[in-house]
């Protein structure tokens with residue numbers, strides 16, 4: 001089976017959040033199971049910046065291609081690389097005007113950028129003759145691909161056997177834009193209806209994906225249920241209920257190769273199950289680096305997240321004073337809303353011995369925070385597995 005996996009972010013090429021983790025991992029593991037997978041993503045500025053750090057090459061394989069149907073004179077080039085740690089070919093849609101901002105979600109016009117990328121992906125697939133059985137799109141930035149396929153490409157024999165899957169990683173982001181973007185996309189006017197992309201008078205790209213994909217998936221079985229309720233459905237619960245027989249929830253996994261403390265070069269000291277005492281060293285070095293009191297026995301709680309309302313940060317802020325009553329250090333790594341950034345910073349100023357707030361995006365520091373996870377942190381240093389297990393229970 002051939003799968004084209006389309007995502008706006010893919011680790012390690014360009015990462016903002018959890019979408020990149022899945023997009024950089026799932027294709028690798030599908031490949032191990034014998035699936036022929038290709039990744040398609042935009043060539044963000046970050047993709048070039050990260051090449052040396054993550055040791056991948058980038059080579060141009062095609063130039064000056066038009067994105068069919070889109071009302072623009074912009075053309076795109078195709079670059080190729082291989083997903084590190086795998087043989088998965090990754091193709092990049094390159095266009096200076098749309099994808100040269102420093103941030104993945106910046107640029108001249110996010111609506112136009114995602115339309116251009118979605119349309120260009122289908123031209124790329126044909127140009128490279130990838131002949132996919134499945135095109136797997138992710139979140140709103142790629143959700144128009146099934147809409148193009150079911151409308152303008154409906155009679156194109158090239159895609160007659162291609163099925164589509166939309167994975168919703170985060171229903172909180174839907175890509176809602178002014179209806180004027182419809183003419184830019186070249187999509188037919190009839191898709192702007194209640195049964196299509198229309199959403200309270202606006203265009204909703206994710207809704208388009210939900211309506212036009214063959215199958216819809218999301219990040220856990222529970223989330224698949226929740227998003228069909230009014231409380232968690234973000235105003236799309238009705239449409240999701242209409243598609244409920246095609247809606248699946250497959251629990252996200254973790255990449256055991258990337259998150260392996262025995263081999264991860266980004267942590268302070270490597271360790272494995274036979275040397276768990278080395279976890280202490282990672283914890284102590286983290287305390288040192290973050291200028292927290294170096295105390296082996298003190299539990300360290302880590303939070304690595306985009307600092308936005310949907311992450312439940314208000315719950316944390318409400319109990320921060322209370323948490324500092326315990327023998328606990330709280331380490332936060334994140335960027336996002338100014339409100340959360342400054343509220344967290346204030347707690348660091350108030351409790352410098354207990355709270356470390358790091359307002360930046362730093363995948364290396366993230367790894368160092370994940371490593372000495374709480375589980376053994378208040379246990380005696382020991383190489384005795386049984387004792388450690390008992391202690392963490």
Ligand SMILES: Nc1ncnc2c1ncn2[C@@H]1O[C@H](COP(=O)(O)OP(=O)(O)O[C@H]2O[C@H](CO)[C@@H](O)[C@H](O)[C@H]2O)[C@@H](O)[C@H]1O
Pocket residue numbers: 016017018019021022169170219252304305306333334335360361362363366
């Ligand atoms: N400042 C920073 N520095 C370094 N790394 C940082 C960082 N901020 C965030 N990260 C990393 O980004 C990833 C997760 O980000 P978020 O917590 O913001 O989730 P997101 O909403 O993107 O995930 C969405 O997609 C995932 C994947 O499907 C779903 O599991 C989830 O429920 C859904 O909300 C983690 O790998 C985290 O370490």
